[in-house]
Amino acid sequence: EEYLAQNNKADKKIxxxxxxxxxxxxxxxxxxxxxDAVILNTMIDSHFIGFMEAENKDVKFLRVDADIIDNMKDDQSKEEDNKGLQEKLEKIIKEATGKDKLKIKVEGLKSESTPAVILLSEESRRFKEMSRSFGGGINTADLFPEEETLVLNSNNTMVKRIAEIYEEDNRKEDAITVANHIYDLALLNQRQLEPDAMVKFIERSNSLLMRLL
Structure with missing residues (x-):
């Protein structure tokens, strides 16, 4: 109740x-x-969350990477502009990453310095973690894939430039490279990259740095 009151959370999300x-x-x-966000970083906290939600049916716990709250969005961002930008960026990001099923959303965020963030569905992530705990060592990644959404910030200069240079002569590969890098940076802020992905990220970082010399 104290958290909800301090953060004016009429929607009962913690x-x-x-x-x-x-x-x-x-x-x-x-x-x-x-x-504010509460810190729940012990093994017993997952049980605490389940207990609190069971006792308070209208209260929902969400990890900070599960949602973009309205306070973070730019009220001046025009939905029609974002729609046009989304169509272009979806094509570029999917071509860059090779992830045809990746969910992509374009939002105008107040933090212009943030190019992108990864959101994970709270429900699918919890289900996967529970399955991992009781799966007896079985790899459940394919059985219970996490629902991942890449949110691109339409107020970020790099994000806007990707769509522009993709259409320019001899700049398509530059757009693909930067798009791939933005996606990896968003992933790194959410979890560790897989070994092969980390190798490619480092190689790409070195290549981008060499262009500055």
């Missing part, structure tokens, strides 16, 4: 953090918008 280092970007976004 946002939490379970890894302060890994979720630092999301924490910063909350702080920049005068929002």
């Amino acid at each position: 946002y939490y953090v379970n890894d302060e280092k890994q979720q630092s970007q999301y924490i910063r976004m909350f702080k920049d918008n005068d929002m």
Whole structure:
């Protein structure tokens, strides 16, 4: 009740953090918008969350990487402009990452310095974690894939430039490279990259740095 009152949460959503280092970007976004998140970083906290939701049917716990709250969105961002930009960026991002099933959304965020964030469905993530705990060592990644959404910030200069240079002569590969890098940076703010992806990320980083010399 204290959290809901302090954060004026009429929708009864309680946002939490379970890894302060890994979720630092999301924490910063909350702080920049005068929002708080509770720290629930022990093994017993997952049971505590389930208990609290069972006891309070109208209360919902969401990890900070599960949603973009309205306070973080730019009220001046025009929906029709974002729609046109989304069509272009969806094509570019999917071509860059090779992930045809990746959900992509374009939002105008107040934090112009943030190009993109990854959101994970709270329900699918919890189900996967529960299955991993009781799966007897069985890999459940294919059985219970996490619902992942890439949110691109239409107020970020790099994001807008990707769509522009993709259409320019001899700049398509540059747009693909930057799009891939933005996606990996968003992933790194949410979790560790897979070994092969990390190797490619480092190689791409070195290549981009060499262009500055």
